[in-house]
Amino acid sequence: MLSQKEMQNTVTIFTTEIKNISYNVNRNKLYDLIDMKRRCSMKTAIIYATRSGTAEKCSEKLSEMLSGESAVIDIKKVPSPDLSGYDAVIVGASIRIGKVQKEISEFVQKNLETLKEKRLGIFLCMGAGEESFSEYLSQNFPQEFLDRCKARGFFGGEFNLERLGFLSKMMLKAASKGKPQPHIIPGNIDRFVNDFEN
DSSP: OOOHHHHHHHHHHHHHHHHHHHHHHHHHHHHHHHHHHHHHHOOEEEEEOOSSSHHHHHHHHHHHHSSSOEEEEETTTSSSOOOTTOSEEEEEEEOBTTBOOHHHHHHHHHTHHHHTTSEEEEEEEOSSOGGGHHHHHHHHSOHHHHHTEEEEEEOBOOOOGGGSOHHHHHHHHHHHTTSOOOOBOHHHHHHHHHHHHO
C-alpha cells in the first residue's frame, strides 16, 4: 500500500502528465487551424496550355478543389500573367510528340526566378502512360523548377476530337486504333491537391 506522501506524488505526476497531454493536443489543434487558415487564404494561379481542352478541364477541376482563392489562366490568351498577387502557381500542360506547348515552357523559363518564390505545382495531361511522366517533365522543364514543385501530377488524358483539326483527328484515329482510350484520372487530381496543400 502507498503511503500518503507516495500517493500525493503519484497524483501530482499524473496531473502533470494530463496537463502535458492536453497542452500537446491543443497545440496540435492550433497548428491544424493555422495550417487550414494558410490554405484557405492562399491565392493560387493555375496557368495552363492546352491543345484539345483536357488541361483546361483539369485546371478548372483543380480550381474547384483547392481550399483558397484561385484563378485559371490560359497562357495563350494571357501570355504574361502578373504573378505578384499570388502565393502559389500551378503549371499545367499537355504532351504531344513528347513536348509541351511552347508558350508554357517559355513562360516557366522567363519567370523562373519569380516562380521559385512561390509554392509550386505542375501537372501533365497525356495519352501516354504514367511511366513516361517523369521523362516528359525533365525533357520540358528546368530541373531547378521541378525541384521546387511541391506536387507533380499525371492526370491522364482524353481524345477531344471536336477540338482538333482534320489532319490531327486522322493521325490520332490511326495511332489509337485498337488501343484502349486514355482518360482523366480523378484520384491523381485528388492526390495532387492533397500534396500541394499539405
